[in-house]
Amino acid sequence: MYTKQHTIKAPVTVEGVGIHTGAISKMVFLPAEENHGYKFQRVDIEGQPIVDCDVDNVVDVSRGTTIEQDGARVNTVEHVLAALVGLQIDNVLIQIDGPEPPIMEGSSIKFVEALMEVGIEEQSMLRNFFEVPEGVFYKEDDRKVEIAALPLNDYRLTVMVDYNSPVLGSQHAALNNIEDFASEIASSRTFCFLHEVEALRKANLIKGGNFNNAIVVVDQVVNQETLDELAELFELPSVEVAEEGILNNVELRHPNEPARHKLLDMVGDLALVGRPIKGQILAARPGHAANVAFARKLKSLMLKSARKNVPTFDPQQQAVYDINQIEELLPHRYPFRLVDKITEITDKYVIGVKNVTINEEFFMGHFPSNPVMPGVLQIEAMGQTGGILVLNSVDNPSNYWTYFVGVEECKFRKMVVPGDTLVIKCELLMPIRRGIAKMKGQAFVGDKLVTEAIMTASLVKKDNNA
Template sequence: MVNHQHTLAKPVSSTGIGVHSGNIVNLTLLPAPANHGIRFVRTDLPGRPGVTAHFNNVVDTSLATVIGAEGCIVSTVEHLMAGFSGMSIDNAIVEVDAYELPIMDGSAGPFTELIQSAGILRQEEGSKCYFKVNTPITLAENGKSVTVYPADQFRITCTIVYNHPLIGTQTCDFVVTPEIFRKEICTARTFGFLHEVEMMKRYGLGRGGSLENALVIDTDRVLNEGGLRFADEFVRHKALDLIGDFSLIGMPIMGHVVTHCSGHAFNHAFLEKFFSQKESWETCTLVSDALQAGGKK
């Protein structure tokens, strides 16, 4: 846990393909002042409208996490947001010239490398605030669940269950630090089943999808050359998605998040439950490694 906010040391750009549109997307990450947060700006629209990365601005979670406000829509933000959160970036401006972010290789690895290439700047004027969980908060429904327990760090335990011989039941457990995020989480790729990919393409979706930006699974094998990056890459990617989705709460959580069969929609529903249960948490900063309680929001 750190006591100061961070931003990028300099602007940095990249180009990739939109997984659903199939169009080329240009992306630029820029520094932002303390207490700014993460804000997306659509450079392809008149007036360059923007939207702040916050769960109140989530407008769709069916295929990816989509945020929108005042005529500005940005889709598939979860992998970049996971990169910002995992690398402890609090403030940045994201310029993009399309409605969806580039999918890159299907993980947060390229975004993490982009952040590292920009450099990370400590902002002495900005104290970092946390949501400190004091009593458990749970959302459970139809075999899915998310619970956050009190803890003195951000820890995630993620379990998935698939009726498929290559996946089955997988669980991962991480205390999320920049080092662990870089080495163990950020390169885990999104995945899909071959019959689902074929169906999506028939309906005009996933036009930019390929074996270059997703794990594709047939009945008994992974179709990607080189196979898996981790034996449990599937659940690691779900943990990556969770980090990205939970970053939309606006401040990092000091707590242990335990999930079972959750996804974008259920993660978002949990964030709404989290904010409705204000008696279970408080805001705080870290000063000389000691907790300083703040007011509830």
């Protein structure tokens, strides 16, 4: 699996009919910056609203997964998202001029081919994996659905389907290496049973469905009259039933193509968790409703795990660097010394502590009747803590200066007041190269995130001859 984030090298366009809406749409994949994720943009709607690919935005799971945000809706997103996950693309903006992505020929392969044609580009930041920390289980007794996620330092999926059908029987499909998605899974087409076609039509679905973009499984005896009706329904000269029970003699691409397509759907639906996953996924009889319910369960655990990663402060914990040792590392002096101790440091992150008291000099002029720590000084405290992390990466750190050269995505979420203890965590987002370090800084009071930002620092060797 890739360790760094990726986008595409250039825009690429696909066009076609949506399987359920029957609407023709043009869809353009655009490169996106780091940490952008997957987003659709309805360019045919006033204001061109953005729809984040997030499980919280799912509004319908009838024969496909539909997302909606701020009144803008995108139907049947799973095949597009599966292609992106399967190619390990992290950041892309998908502009679409209609309500539904084109079904193409019923799988993800045309999206995969288009994306591979323009190429995939590595970005600087590390991928923010959600590593399944423990067994996660989902069950629907009435439909005999079972899904589990188990810890694994990789992304693997195994799917079993059993439709109690003499045509399909029980099928299994597995994806043991995400790099095999394009060759083993992406071309597997969507399918339905013949007895479902009429019901889907009555539900105002599959308006764009035909034998070129879906497999229709015949699991009952069909007379010529029914075949003639189907031919008229799909505007074809004639319709036949193949020996293996597939309507109109459509040849399967794999003996277990339906199971592989169910796996494809699950890859796309689980993309809505919002982060690339590391874990073993095992699923029996999955469908969009179950996939989305399981994705919600994973996201809830992901958010819970993130809260568990809030650094804690034990006043009795021995400091890794105390105030005297910090003075040897940093050139800052009163009143701009804003780190009191370092409690933990590795090659990837550092945790520092800043005690905020009413005796701070800045309280004399910053809201003296309502003392609040200036946000810029919270950023400075994070910068100094991050500076120690950067200096810890070199031999003889006293021979270097650390200058912060960029601050992005800064948010102040809660006021910091006298009596608070700021616990600051700075974590590298990529390896330090050529003296440039990019890190995520977060400041907490208790378990509450008060400030966060992405910071870039430059490590410069001192000119001792100056």
